[in-house]
Amino acid sequence: MNVLVTGANGQLGQALRAASKSFTNHRFVFTDVVSSGDDEVIYLDITLIDAIRTIAKSEKIDVIVNCAAYTNVDKAETDIETAQLLNSDAVHNIATVAKEKDVTLIHISTDFVYNGSKAAPYVETDEKNPVNVYATTKYSGEKQIFASGCKYILFRTAWLFSKYGNNFMKTMIRLTGERDTLNVVYDQVGTPTYAPELANIILKVIDENKLDLVGEYNFTCEGSVSWYDFAVMINYLSGHHCDIRPCNSEEYGSKVKRPSFSVLDKSKVKKTFGVTIPHWFVSLESCMKQL
Ligand SMILES: NC(=O)c1ccc[n+]([C@@H]2O[C@H](COP(=O)([O-])OP(=O)(O)OC[C@H]3O[C@@H](n4cnc5c(N)ncnc54)[C@H](OP(=O)(O)O)[C@@H]3O)[C@@H](O)[C@H]2O)c1
Numbered sequence: 001m002n003v004l005v006t007g008a009n010g011q012l013g014q015a016l017r018a019a020s021k022s023f024t025n026h027r028f029v030f031t032d033v034v035s036s037g038d039d040e041v042i043y044l045d046i047t048l049i050d051a052i053r054t055i056a057k058s059e060k061i062d063v064i065v066n067c068a069a070y071t072n073v074d075k076a077e078t079d080i081e082t083a084q085l086l087n088s089d090a091v092h093n094i095a096t097v098a099k100e101k102d103v104t105l106i107h108i109s110t111d112f113v114y115n116g117s118k119a120a121p122y123v124e125t126d127e128k129n130p131v132n133v134y135a136t137t138k139y140s141g142e143k144q145i146f147a148s149g150c151k152y153i154l155f156r157t158a159w160l161f162s163k164y165g166n167n168f169m170k171t172m173i174r175l176t177g178e179r180d181t182l183n184v185v186y187d188q189v190g191t192p193t194y195a196p197e198l199a200n201i202i203l204k205v206i207d208e209n210k211l212d213l214v215g216e217y218n219f220t221c222e223g224s225v226s227w228y229d230f231a232v233m234i235n236y237l238s239g240h241h242c243d244i245r246p247c248n249s250e251e252y253g254s255k256v257k258r259p260s261f262s263v264l265d266k267s268k269v270k271k272t273f274g275v276t277i278p279h280w281f282v283s284l285e286s287c288m289k290q291l
Contacts, residue, residue: 007068011165015195049093076134087137095148104151104211111158116259162195172234176242186228186246190262191220194283218264221280
């Protein structure tokens with residue numbers, strides 16, 4: 001299959017590039033707004049629909065994986081237009097091309113589309129009620145896909161970590177090495193997700209040609225944890241001795257509202273695609289060993 005990947009320089013994009021090396025039976029066209037010198041990543045701006053049309057046609061694309069997004073949750077609060085452009089308008093562009101070419105769009109959304117007030121893991125059909133700008137634009141992107149009529153597989157994921165890009169794990173490794181004490185919030189609970197695990201299921205769906213299994217699927221690692229507990233484990237596995245102190249979101253002083261509980265139920269994805277998913281701690285330990 002010919003696979004178009006957008007946002008290939010991002011965290012998930014890089015994980016996909018690495019994992020795709022084991023799938024030589026498919027041809028991957030990796031794209032982003034910054035191309036790489038070695039031509040592994042070529043230029044494609046997803047805000048330009050004609051550019052997506054052109055590449056989809058010239059490369060005879062069979063499936064599109066959209067890893068591009070505006071992911072800075074704090075910055076989105078003030079940079080609303082750009083967040084909307086990338087997370088919704090550009091998604092409309094990609095979905096439109098997917099519909100025109102009758103190819104499946106594999107898209108990534110977020111646990112933040114839920115408001116966090118449920119006391120049990122969220123299932124795909126639960127009400128979406130985003131509480132911040134980033135999440136609102138991501139939910140708007142989801143609706144663009146549903147309205148386009150294209151075939152889609154939508155994975156909602158959370159708290160990505162890996163050796164690639166910027167993420168909480170890497171920030172905590174650095175900060176716990178630099179500081180004696182650190183305050184981390186304990187009143188936001190979710191599930192860290194190892195980006196290569198998400199890359200693996202995307203590649204499995206493509207490789208096993210399960211692209212007609214259209215729908216929304218939650219995908220995170222197993223388990224649940226607060227940011228505080230996650231930081232404590234990162235500190236521990238780093239061999240650092242930072243004194244990590246739990247604080248609540250109000251004490252932490254973030255101006256951006258985040259769901260207090262965004263654990264996702266993965267029954268549907270496991271049953272549909274026959275996957276087993278590791279616990280976040282097992283993935284964290286294995287990731288940190290590789291660093
Ligand atoms: N990271 C998380 O914890 C998390 C949690 C839940 C859901 N998700 C979702 O998972 C997906 C992947 O996230 P990620 O962490 O891998 O994101 P990321 O690291 O921020 O990567 C996004 C990529 O998209 C690129 N991009 C920006 N504008 C573009 C444009 N106009 N055209 C094409 N590419 C453009 C970015 O380039 P620049 O960096 O140069 O702007 C970047 O390389 C996203 O949909 C995100 O919403 C992520």
